[in-house]
Amino acid sequence: MIKLLISEDHQSLLDGLLLLFKGDDAIEVIGFARDGQELLEILQHKKPDVLLTDINMPRMNGIELCKKVKETNPKVKIVAFSMFENEDAIKDMLEAGAMAYVLKQRPLAEVRKAIISVSRGERYFDSTIDLSQIENTEKSKEKTLLSPSEREILKLIAQGKNSSEIAEIRFTASSTVLKHRKNIIQKLGLHGKGELLRYALNKYKHY
Template identity: 70%
Template sequence: MIRLLIAEDHQSLIDGLQLLFKDDNEIEVVGTARDGKELLEKLQIKRPHVLLTDLSMPRMNGVELCKKAIGIQENLKVVAFSMFHNEDAVKEMITAGASGYILKTSGLNEVRTAIIKAYQGERYFDSAINIDEVENTEISVKKTILSPSEKKILKLIAQGKTSSEIAEIRFTAVSTIIKHRKNIIQKLGLQGKGELLRYALQKHQHFN
């Protein structure tokens, strides 16, 4: 039986995953955590075979969590479960030691497949991800396409600042900040304000 530990800050997703594996004859959910620090505490007690983790969580992002978890339990397999479909996020998780990367837009059965493959020592990536392309692309590409001003605005967004507050800090018009937000969303291939905030939080947490 594969012992699975889940790090996810959305209770609805935790509930869905627990329901999926409730009567599974191969996978058992041995614990869940709403943030990285809670997960690391449970890791040493539960001793799972596989860790399924979100990338954007309170107190510790998925990349940092992956590194620390593998540092604690060397044979642990990690599968990322994320809404971010961009090369930076995928490559960072691979570099951190992850065995798989699944998008939250995919079916839960694909999550199950990724967990089993990881446990078996194989890698598994969402069908929407071109892993060959990701691994042949420098991680800095996405970062460098943002202008210096956009990078600074992205950090302010990560701090929870509104467009008005950012405009005041940057001594510019609110309309200019709104334009920058739209440009950042377009350049990074994000979907709307909510995804921009999550992306900003993720990036701000592990490479300023």
């Protein structure tokens, strides 16, 4: 029997998962939580084989949870379960230690398959996820394209900061921030502040 912990903030979906695994002779749900913080507490006195976790959760998101679980319980295999087909989210989860990624758009049966796969030490990605594309994703593009300063500034832009505020935060001249901003727009092929803000907001909203 695979011992499973579930972390999912949507109770309705959690209920569906519990219904799915009730009476399952291969998987046993030994606990569940509605956010990462709560799951970490449960993990102190439970020893699961697999953790199924959502990404977007209150208090602690799936990416942070994943990292912490891997630090303290490295043997636990992690399945990411999310509505985001955003390549960044997938990449972040993989980097944080997840072995599988299943979209909420997929049938529940896929979640079960993923859990069984990771329990055997195999990776699992649902058929709608193109792993080869993950490597060429916008984030990788951004990582090679944008310099560290530029990436930091992009994050600050996502937080709604304007150039002079960013300049203060970074202890640098606003002319420098302006320059970085221009370079970001140019490198990412954006058109104007509107698109820049949209891009930044979209990229960092789940963090």
